[in-house]
Amino acid sequence: MEFFDYYEKLFGDRWPALLESLKGEGCATELRFAEGLEPYYLDEASVFAAKALGVVPGDDVLDMCAAPGGKTLVIASLLKGEGSLQSNDRSPDRRLRLQHVIENSLPESWRSVIKVTGYDGMKFGLHKKECFDKVLLDAPCSSDRHVLNSPAHLEVWSAKRVKRLSVEQGALLASAVDALKPGGTVVYGTCALSPMENDDVVRKILKKRPAMRFEMIEDLLPGADRTEFGVHILPDHSAGRGPIYCAKLVKEK
Numbered sequence: 001m002e003f004f005d006y007y008e009k010l011f012g013d014r015w016p017a018l019l020e021s022l023k024g025e026g027c028a029t030e031l032r033f034a035e036g037l038e039p040y041y042l043d044e045a046s047v048f049a050a051k052a053l054g055v056v057p058g059d060d061v062l063d064m065c066a067a068p069g070g071k072t073l074v075i076a077s078l079l080k081g082e083g084s085l086q087s088n089d090r091s092p093d094r095r096l097r098l099q100h101v102i103e104n105s106l107p108e109s110w111r112s113v114i115k116v117t118g119y120d121g122m123k124f125g126l127h128k129k130e131c132f133d134k135v136l137l138d139a140p141c142s143s144d145r146h147v148l149n150s151p152a153h154l155e156v157w158s159a160k161r162v163k164r165l166s167v168e169q170g171a172l173l174a175s176a177v178d179a180l181k182p183g184g185t186v187v188y189g190t191c192a193l194s195p196m197e198n199d200d201v202v203r204k205i206l207k208k209r210p211a212m213r214f215e216m217i218e219d220l221l222p223g224a225d226r227t228e229f230g231v232h233i234l235p236d237h238s239a240g241r242g243p244i245y246c247a248k249l250v251k252e253k
């Protein structure tokens with residue numbers, strides 16, 4: 001089948017073990033910020049990607065594709081109610097879940113700086129130019145682990161779709177970069193396996209936006225692989241975590 005051939009070509013000898021490790025749900029850590037609040041379960045690799053943004057209290061932050069909200073929780077816990085967080089997602093259904101998560105898993109004082117919006121992420125670069133200190137773009141992607149575990153999605157998977165997604169990711173990243181203040185940081189992330197949706201998207205934006213440079217992410221999770229611009233956490237080497245790719249880009253002052 002196309003999916004298996006495509007990734008076998010990419011990963012070579014590593015593919016059989018990686019494939020095995022991708023089956024099933026993966027492992028999650030509990031986020032609970034106070035007694036009486038709902039816990040939220042999130043892959044440690046996702047926590048790592050959100051922390052890579054380096055948010056500190058007082059930052060103005062955009063989480064451009066935020067639903068269902070795991071990474072928004074991590075960002076809010078770093079802001080501690082100081083600064084602002086715009087948690088945006090285009091999908092109305094997923095936004096309802098995002099709102100529920102924010103209301104039920106965060107203390108009131110941390111929630112008060114969060115605004116939930118439903119814009120197309122592509123528009124931020126135009127309408128919110130140079131407005132944010134930090135932007136997280138956790139982009140819509142192939143979601144290969146999910147695809148592998150869903151016969152219906154596996155059936156419709158195609159290499160063309162990977163290509164189409166990478167074009168969309170490039171446009172969203174351009175918008176994220178344009179919404180950054182000079183000196184600001186963007187973290188680009190996906191849960192995709194293919195370099196076409198990961199390093200290749202970053203390589204293109206570095207060409208298109210000369211004010212941006214990439215910064216190596218330090219203090220990796222055990223088993224994470226370094227790539228040309230970022231980090232790829234894959235479950236075969238990383239105790240079931242991932243897949244998560246993330247890269248950090250900084251805009252010159």
Ligand SMILES: C[S@@+](CC[C@H](N)C(=O)[O-])C[C@H]1O[C@@H](n2cnc3c(N)ncnc32)[C@H](O)[C@@H]1O
Nearest residue numbers: 065066067068069070071090091120121138140
């Ligand atoms: C990988 S998920 C985000 C997961 C989320 N960051 C978390 O930690 O829970 C990608 C999200 O992007 C949203 N999305 C897709 N295209 C978008 C667009 N053009 N603008 C804004 N959101 C978009 C989808 O609705 C989806 O919720």
